[in-house]
Amino acid sequence: MSTSLDEIQALIQKLSGELGDMSEAASRHIDDLHVAVNNIASHVLAMEAVIAVMATKVDVSEAEVQNWIREKTAAFAEDSSEGSAAESIATSLLAK
Incomplete structure (x- = not known):
């Protein structure tokens, strides 16, 4: 019976490690998404600035x-x- 408990404990530890890895991967993806959104926002703001200045002249x-x-x-x-x-x-x- 102790073998079964040892196997269950090993599986739980393995699962815990895999969940930790998934959490880290998700965190990296969220960080990448945040950078991408900031880049898009910066480009949009720059284009808005150019268009706004052009609209005052045309x-x-x-x-x-x-x-x-x-x-x-x-x-x-x-x-x-x-x-x-x-x-x-x-x-x-x-x-x-």
């Missing part, structure tokens, strides 16, 4: 921008009567 029709956004997102819009986040951001970028 006449851009806010209505045309809003219509373009609505056309491109119509298939995904839940409620077309409400402005999307993209429309709000575009309005903000075009503010002079």
